[in-house]
Amino acid sequence: MAEETVYQRLKAAGVSRRDFLKACGGLAAVMGLQGAPPVAASGLPAHLARGGDPAPLIARALATKARVPVIWLELQDCAGCSEALTRSHSPTLTDLVLNSITVEYHETLSAAAGFQAEEAKQAAMKKYAGKYVLVVEGSIPDDGIYCNIGGRSALEILKEAAAGAAAIVATGNCSAFGGLPKASPNPTGARGVWEIIKDKPVVNISGCPAIPEAFTGTLAHFLIFGALPELDELHRPKTFYGHTVHDRCLRRPFYEAGKFANTFDDEGARQGWCLYKLGCKGPTTYNACAGIKWDAGLSFPIQSGHPCLGCSQPDFWDGGGFYQGQSAPLGRPGIGVAAAAAGIGLVAGAGMAVANRAQKKAGGEA
Ligand code: SF4
Ligand code: SF4
Incomplete structure (x- = not known):
């Protein structure tokens, strides 16, 4: 018997065709598939890269494709990425993606436990060999001492599950880059998945936690196009980390105007001025927070008055102190290229001129 498609699954759950198509449009937006620039940047097939509406293509794919089997490992982690995903505030979109996958094994969400759960995982790995997506949450310690599950080391469990995976999604900073467990002096020898598994495609959805839409958008890309999206040099999807x-x-x-808050309760903080001098790592942190935001686009840390900690970058815990005052703006990494690509319209020369002006002001501005 043919396997249930995503649309059949949603229809059986009472989702109307209209809501399904609406969700496909939302999914296209999250995946950065609307409008020529993001489409071109996402490495899509030529007919989509010309800027056509991708929603009908997504709808067609979800109406005909079977759901993607997922095996989800939790290793040295706090389950925060699972929490963020299951608490996601875009129910239609999240439902769409979560109905696009079958979670065959998840240590926290599975109803089964102990031997029963381990047997279910073994059965799923056999049944879907070469077809499943392996999601990994948490870092991997040195073999044999820490994080043993069912009498087996995390490293052994990861290698076994990776062997039959079509692709691996490392979600959160821990599984991508080692995260908090890797913070100096890294007592467990924690590492990210891509440092260990070299013979499978690994995509890093870094963050602490990962933004749910970045995770679901990446899974949706795999489901619809049968491949991972275009990645940056740290294996992160460019759509979300570009x-x-x-x-x-x-x-x-x-x-740009050289107006910086110096303390969390000064006039600058009250006026919503830049948090760079309070340790903001935004200029060197690649993530989609400022665009997608959190809680259904309600806000994100900087909007709420807290500097960026750089949680999507490698080794951010050891980056020299979260709130360490920075006396003047950096050399503005990427401002010319990235800002121009974002449509801000600055060119490198003008950007540096503004940077120099801001740098001068930063010394004197209260
Ligand atoms: S990301 Fe940080 S440094 Fe950049 S403008 Fe926002 S608050 Fe200022
Ligand atoms: S603002 Fe910075 S620290 Fe906060 S969630 Fe976004 S990338 Fe992470």
Whole structure:
């Protein structure tokens, strides 16, 4: 018997055709598939790269394709990425993606436990050999001492599950880059998945936690196109990690004007000025927070008055202190290229001129 398609599954759950098509449009937007620039950047087939509406293609794919089997490992983690995903506030979109996959094994969400759960995982790995997506949450410690599950080491469990995977999604900073467990002095020898598994495609959805839409958008890309999206040099999807937080930050005009908060309760903080001097890592952090935001687009840390900690970058825990004052703006990494790509319209020369002006002001501005 043919396997149930995504649309059949949603229809059986009472989702109307209209809501399904609406969700496909939302999914296209999250995946960065609307409009020529993001489409071109996402490495799509030529007919889509010309800027056509991708929603009908997504709808067609979801109406005809069987759901993707997923095996989800939790290793050295806090389950925060699972929490963020299951608490996601875009129910239609999240439902769409979560109905697009069958979670065959998830240590936290599975009803089964102990031997029963381990047997279910073994059965799923056999049944879907070469076809399943392996999702990994949490870092991997040195073999044999820490994080043993069912009498087996995390490293052994990862290698076994990776062997039959079509692709691996490392979600959260821990599984991508080692995260908090890797913070100095890294007592467990924690590492990210891509440092260990070299013979399978690995995509890193970094963040602490990962933005749910970045995770679901990546899974949806795999389901619809049968391949991972275009990645940056740290294996992160360019659609979600192609710009710094600073590139799209709502406090950016204050940065450009040289207006910085010096304490969390001064006049600058009250006026919503730039948080760079309070340790903001936005200029060197690649993530989609300032665009997608959190809680259904309600806000993100900088909007709420907290500097970016750089949680989607490698080794951010050891980056020299979260709130360490920075006396003047950096050399503005990527401002010319990234800001221009974001449509801000700055060119490198003008960007540096503004940077120099801001740098001068940063010394004197209260
Ligand atoms: S330094 Fe931080 S708060 Fe200031 S504009 Fe950049 S990202 Fe926003
Ligand atoms: S603003 Fe920075 S620290 Fe906060 S969630 Fe986004 S990338 Fe992470």
